Amino acid sequence: MAVMTYLEAGRRAVIEEMQRDTSVWALGEDLGRGGVFGQYKGLQEMFGADRIADTPISEACIMGAAVGAAMTGTRPIVEMRFSDFALCAVDELVNQAAKARFMFGGQMRVPMVVREPVGMWRSSAAQHSQSLESWYTHIPGLVVVAPATPADNLGLLKSAIRNDDPVVYLEHKNLWPLEGEIPEQEHLVPLGKADLAHAGGDVTMVTWSGMRHGCLRVAEQLAAEGIGVEVIDLRTLWPWDRDTVFASVERTGRLLVVHEAVAVSGFGAEIAASVAEALHHRLKAPVRRLGAPRIPIAYAPPMEDQARVSDDSIAAAVRGMLEPAAVS
């Protein structure tokens, strides 16, 4: 085991896969100078400017060119810089990348990975902070991944690069400096498998990305009080690991979904609805969701904080679910 940051782990994934498969290449703005967060540092020196390609500020063409290059025998890694800027390339992702294999009757595939750093990050305000994962889960043809730890960023990014369909790969900006243990040898995490991050018997807490860490803090805090919280980090949002979630809820009888994105029509709605549909009769309490209010993200901290799901609100939600039901 080595200790590595989330950022370094993503960098290692790219290096390993580019070494393994010469058809893998990366394209995006400023990659030659390491990318905006340093995720690509030194890679152009290692792999040359053809395979670590600096691009114009042309998000639509970055995404669209990747589609064309993916259809024709290469495996592009698209760097979108901030997930917010990927909104300049939605036709290319949704109408083209996601549908091409189907629309053209399976004549080819579109093996590309779209890296979109997401999430709130020190007063970045409304255009540099969004989490839109639920959008992508709604689009047939897309795989959606949101790693929360260094080891998962390594193992999932490698699996994403090897995947033959387009993957939207959402790294959380706040996690870049997070350190964690990583196997020295090759480490692949399968797409579609959740991580049971904390065991517990009273409440199943489903989460992903940045919120994993708040959920774990609360789980440990509540464990000390004798409340058992099972924290499941989905890691892959589409396809999501229903088996693991359902098995847990069958045991606990309670589901709380926690995510950073806006709660309304967030991916928590899909999970909560699925559990309510399938396990209604097993539930000891109503399903619950925690997410951001339906507001753009403000710059000033007192207002920005209103968009955050705090540890306190998570703990309060768990406690609320354990109170005797107020059947009216």
Next chain:
Amino acid sequence: MAVMTYLEAGRRAVIEEMQRDTSVWALGEDLGRGGVFGQYKGLQEMFGADRIADTPISEACIMGAAVGAAMTGTRPIVEMRFSDFALCAVDELVNQAAKARFMFGGQMRVPMVVREPVGMWRSSAAQHSQSLESWYTHIPGLVVVAPATPADNLGLLKSAIRNDDPVVYLEHKNLWPLEGEIPEQEHLVPLGKADLAHAGGDVTMVTWSGMRHGCLRVAEQLAAEGIGVEVIDLRTLWPWDRDTVFASVERTGRLLVVHEAVAVSGFGAEIAASVAEALHHRLKAPVRRLGAPRIPIAYAPPMEDQARVSDDSIAAAVRGMLEPAAVS
């Protein structure tokens, strides 16, 4: 009462509002020749080329220019032709229109209506058939409207044009020729109020847009069998009329949401999850959703039909909910 088509009703709404308020104007491709479906027929002759403006094929600029023009004292109606093409203008809608009022501290508003014809329509295949309403409900700052009848298309479009925040207005292409009764006098339908389209005591069926009509057919068919289905057409998806839905589910104890869009992370998930959270103890059966499978829409009818929610599947879902619960 006059009989009018859904298309004609939308046209009447635009005419009335443009007559009432000279700051209202419309912009989009081919509007001078009536628009692609004829929704704007004769309007350029009535209002001139400045107020019914033909534009280049520049979706990003159509949307972006509308944002600028809405900020500065006019009320643009943006015609996107097919909702699929609005994917070329997502930055302009989501990062700009939806956030500007908030981001700039309420200094101004962005009163614009974005008309996006949605839905499946005779072998239009994957790039001319999408229903992405759940995306818009997830974005703070947007109002989302999806009328299903001629009268609602008149009354809601008029209200949308008078609204001071951006409205995504989703007309269903299959409904253009649908005829219905419309009041002769001014007709406004308030945003955010559902329509209780069919009363019934056994199951609450929540729907909108094109699926309203299938739901009503099934409700009538089942009424003959003595099964009471309450059909609620939401009409406005954000804000949705929770009071009406909750009151109905409190009575029936059963919720079925039916929509044309992909079920996974569709807006049905939000409604089902909300009801499961709030009314768990009142439910006589698990909440249920019906929507499209997670596939792009195919061209050939046998495959295209797989993406449809059929009357039979709606009826089967209702019957299933009335069976005695198989508590395991």
Next chain:
Amino acid sequence: MQDVIAEGRHHNLDRDRFLGRLALMHRIRAFEEEAIAAQKDGLVLGAIHPSIGQEAVAAGVCANLEPADLMLSTHRGHGHTLAKGADPLAMMRELFGRAGGTCGGKGGSMHIADFGVGMLGANGVVGANIPIAAGAAHAQKLQGSRQITVCIFGDGAVNRGPFLEGLNWARVFDLPVLFVCEDNGFSATTRTREMTGGEGAAARAESLGLEAQEVDGNDVVAVDAAARAAIDAIRAGQGPRFLTCHTYRMTGHTAVDPATYRPAQEVDEWRGNCPIARLEVALRLAGESDARLSALQAQESGAMAAIAQAARDTGWPEATGAFTDVQDIGDPRERAF
């Protein structure tokens, strides 16, 4: 128009070459006439955008490509697709939504693709093929291939952002791609000129650093010469090029559009400028016999009638195809739980 055709250069026409082009243009015309007729019979299910009158662009550009070269087209792509070598029966089946269609019936006219012959797809989104083409050419460069990519789009596409982004990209990365603006004067019902600032497509391409040329798009000899020169230069490693072909569509925007937005006289004039008729005149001047020319047309139209009949006689694809080729992981049948 006869004057134009009578130009000296046509006298030493490479007859074999242009007999082939003529056959191809007849094939395209016959394909679309059959498709329009079939749509009247309810057999073509979705919208079709005929290229009748524009066949010289397809024949003049695409027939210059090697089979392994790549080509991307638009909603008005039947001609390009046939010229790149796609099977007309599979295409007709695709338009009819039948089994054995080019895309198995999943795409229809607007999403025809035949990767087997390097045809990477029509596109339902105006201009969307431009960045994709840049990407295909980018892959060719990365792979050290000698093949090139051709991207055809309409005059309306030059007002979309991806036009700028894609052409700039091709220049910056020095990619082997030929961009062809098939300028028929219209964007659906709108005259593109009225919606286009500046001199138009070629001037914009030049401002982005691409060498650009404009030709009479109804003169297949001229299109062929210009395309060949550009393609040779691109294959020789000289980077991206641009070609505008001025033409006109004889039909409406779709097969059901009466196109009342343009004067009958204008249409008539262009009808007199039919690229097929013009090539026939040129071939006659070059010594080809009337008999040979009409035999060629008869052969193509006869073959196409048989193809249309065969497509009519083909069954529907399996419904379960709706769930294949979505993505390898996750259950596409998922409709909620």
Next chain:
Amino acid sequence: MQDVIAEGRHHNLDRDRFLGRLALMHRIRAFEEEAIAAQKDGLVLGAIHPSIGQEAVAAGVCANLEPADLMLSTHRGHGHTLAKGADPLAMMRELFGRAGGTCGGKGGSMHIADFGVGMLGANGVVGANIPIAAGAAHAQKLQGSRQITVCIFGDGAVNRGPFLEGLNWARVFDLPVLFVCEDNGFSATTRTREMTGGEGAAARAESLGLEAQEVDGNDVVAVDAAARAAIDAIRAGQGPRFLTCHTYRMTGHTAVDPATYRPAQEVDEWRGNCPIARLEVALRLAGESDARLSALQAQESGAMAAIAQAARDTGWPEATGAFTDVQDIGDPRERAF
């Protein structure tokens, strides 16, 4: 560079006019130096993109506008915003995220707007202001207003699709808008030249039908003259114009970027080309005294120090502001049920 400044035209400089411009440039410089210092102290919360070295563009362009004219800017917009007349204290508060900020603390540096002075917003998305500006000018035209709109963006924005769409739009509708490309040679850490096909911004604008001009963007006299001429023409109804101002940013892309991607010598050369120093030389040549010039600088920097202090002393905005001005209907507090 002194040679350039010593050109004859500067001898008959309109001293009053350019003393005003000089004061404005000092104000901009002082604002950003205070902001950079404050960021080191942790007071400026989000990213800031200083325009130090580029002040002549703001002063030369925006100071020619009437208060009711409109202006749109970018992430690097402090200078433009001050030049359009925004209150520096409110702006500093916005950067600090404090109550009384220009946007009530909701926007920060990248989303500063002051509609009261016609400043319609910085933008966090490169190039996004171009279509919005076209729309603002479109509204001016519809309203029969005599006001105009100015849209400023960087050289990096010319590679985004909205550049083409917005300029074409302005030409097609003949709108009263001046597009200004503030060309500092860099797109973040990348030399824009290497990512840009063709001759660049002005050539692209011309290909879209806009009259375009290029000036030395560190020469406020030249910028002022070019902007004034363009603005007069636009106000006279002559439609959209384009202006490229060549300049350089003395700092990194953000205030914390060490900008190691460019040689020290290059930065030094440009430092010697400081637009403020150049104007001072010109004013001296025109007869202005050193004492007057340094008093002016001292006054601006003193005032800005007081402003920074006042901003520090301001409290936080109310947390409940997070829920206002989202939209009139629907509950913004909604977090699920």
